[in-house]
Amino acid sequence: MMQNRIKTVGAILLAGSFFLATNSIAAEAYDEETYGPEAPIAWDKPTKVTFSHKVHTMDSGLACDSCHDELFTMESGAILATGTMTMAAMAEGKSCGSCHDGNTAFASNTKCASCHMDVKELTPEDPIVWTKPVKAVIFYHKAHIEDFGLDCAACHEGTFAMETGSAIKAGDFTMQSLYDGKYCGTCHDGSTAFDSDTRCNSCHIGVKGYNRMMGNDGVHGKSPQETKAGH
Numbered sequence: 001m002m003q004n005r006i007k008t009v010g011a012i013l014l015a016g017s018f019f020l021a022t023n024s025i026a027a028e029a030y031d032e033e034t035y036g037p038e039a040p041i042a043w044d045k046p047t048k049v050t051f052s053h054k055v056h057t058m059d060s061g062l063a064c065d066s067c068h069d070e071l072f073t074m075e076s077g078a079i080l081a082t083g084t085m086t087m088a089a090m091a092e093g094k095s096c097g098s099c100h101d102g103n104t105a106f107a108s109n110t111k112c113a114s115c116h117m118d119v120k121e122l123t124p125e126d127p128i129v130w131t132k133p134v135k136a137v138i139f140y141h142k143a144h145i146e147d148f149g150l151d152c153a154a155c156h157e158g159t160f161a162m163e164t165g166s167a168i169k170a171g172d173f174t175m176q177s178l179y180d181g182k183y184c185g186t187c188h189d190g191s192t193a194f195d196s197d198t199r200c201n202s203c204h205i206g207v208k209g210y211n212r213m214m215g216n217d218g219v220h221g222k223s224p225q226e227t228k229a230g231h
């Protein structure tokens, strides 16, 4: 009798600890019915981007209907076919941008690397050329990133917006600003990189250099870029 009771208690204890063990496994396990697909959704066109259901449902507490089916259908890749999943559309509050607006969640024009798996992929291929007020100043992303080992934040956290033309619009994109340590001058100060008051021709390729780059001799009509930009 006594032995039996001990056995029973043992069995209950065993069953209890087994129950606890399975229960804690269940708590750690990701439940797809409650939180949506466990595997991240990945898009690879035009760039590599991932989306995690876990971050949005389990961690941030969003319900399925905050995205389905008004913003996204439950079919991985379907949104790409609509052509509405672009950075420009997001900036207008569409797709991811309906929350990633700097209010509900971090803005879509910040923290590129949190959505994009390969940030280098976002680097503009072509050099940036400024033609105002003087023609022409040139900047190569490729050289600054690959040869000089700078990351995006070195320039895009406070020094330059990620939008060609922003510095010009600010109205103080001048040599004086560079000498004062702004814009290119944050590095081109004779210490981190060659001084802005030297080697003028490294940055200023001039009208001739510009025309050569555009494959135009500058005599017969406008360069392709100017024609395109409508100047």
Ligand code: HEC
Pocket: 032, 033, 034, 035, 036, 037, 041, 051, 053, 056, 057, 062, 063, 064, 065, 066, 067, 068, 072, 073, 074, 075, 076, 077, 078, 079, 080
């Ligand atoms: C923050 C937005 C968001 C929330 C919240 C969300 N989803 Fe999704 N879901 C997406 C996106 C984005 C896709 C991919 C759509 C595309 O590529 O067109 C997707 C795709 C899916 C798919 C298709 C997966 C596949 O491989 O084809 C299923 C199933 C799904 N979601 C279920 C859920 C369930 C269930 C919930 C709630 C528990 C949920 N989702 C909550 C954004 C969300």
Ligand code: HEC
Pocket: 043, 044, 045, 046, 047, 048, 049, 085, 086, 087, 088, 096, 100, 107, 108, 109, 110, 111, 112, 113, 114, 115, 116, 122, 162
């Ligand atoms: C909230 C997520 C998110 C953030 C943050 C984000 N992107 Fe995107 N981006 C996407 C998605 C989604 C796409 C479209 C799908 C794809 O390319 O696979 C995309 C596409 C792009 C494209 C392709 C063409 C276009 O304009 O749509 C470029 C270029 C791009 N992003 C640049 C950037 C840069 C630069 C940043 C940071 C300033 C950034 N993105 C931040 C999600 C994001």
Ligand code: HEC
Pocket: 049, 050, 051, 052, 055, 056, 060, 062, 066, 067, 071, 095, 096, 097, 098, 099, 100, 104, 105, 106, 114, 115
């Ligand atoms: C319904 C609102 C909503 C939509 C739509 C939405 N997000 Fe989010 N997202 C959030 C919230 C809320 C957070 C957490 C707060 C934050 O990080 O700002 C978040 C966080 C994230 C994070 C940060 C993950 C981490 O590890 O910190 C990424 C990356 C992300 N979202 C990508 C996307 C992409 C890509 C899309 C579009 C396919 C998208 N989100 C659509 C609300 C949304």
Ligand code: HEC
Pocket: 119, 120, 122, 123, 124, 128, 139, 141, 144, 145, 150, 151, 152, 153, 154, 155, 156, 160, 161, 162, 163, 164, 165, 166, 167, 168
């Ligand atoms: C050494 C400085 C520097 C570094 C490093 C740098 N950029 Fe830039 N980037 C610029 C400048 C300058 C502009 C033009 C800004 C302006 O005209 O106001 C620019 C513009 C851009 C633009 C806008 C292009 C367009 O057509 O509007 C994108 C996108 C961009 N950068 C992405 C990146 C990414 C991604 C990285 C990191 C992989 C990066 N940049 C690293 C200096 C830099």
Ligand code: HEC
Pocket: 137, 138, 139, 140, 143, 144, 148, 150, 154, 155, 159, 183, 184, 185, 186, 187, 188, 192, 193, 194, 202, 203
């Ligand atoms: C975050 C730092 C940083 C910023 C900002 C920066 N540069 Fe540079 N730049 C460098 C470094 C480092 C080098 C290589 C060292 C050197 O040549 O002194 C370099 C080299 C160059 C070169 C020579 C490259 C070659 O291939 O000969 C040019 C031209 C140049 N930068 C133009 C610019 C212009 C124009 C701007 C502003 C639009 C700018 N840089 C902004 C760091 C920077």
Ligand code: HEC
Pocket: 130, 131, 132, 133, 134, 135, 136, 137, 173, 174, 175, 176, 178, 184, 188, 195, 196, 197, 198, 199, 200, 201, 202, 203, 204
């Ligand atoms: C590190 C790159 C860099 C170097 C080096 C540089 N410049 Fe500039 N310069 C710029 C940028 C960027 C602008 C503004 C954009 C534009 O005018 O197209 C500019 C604008 C100018 C302007 C018109 C605006 C103003 O400030 O009056 C003059 C004139 C000028 N530079 C002369 C020079 C001379 C002379 C040198 C050599 C002593 C020189 N620059 C060296 C990048 C550089």
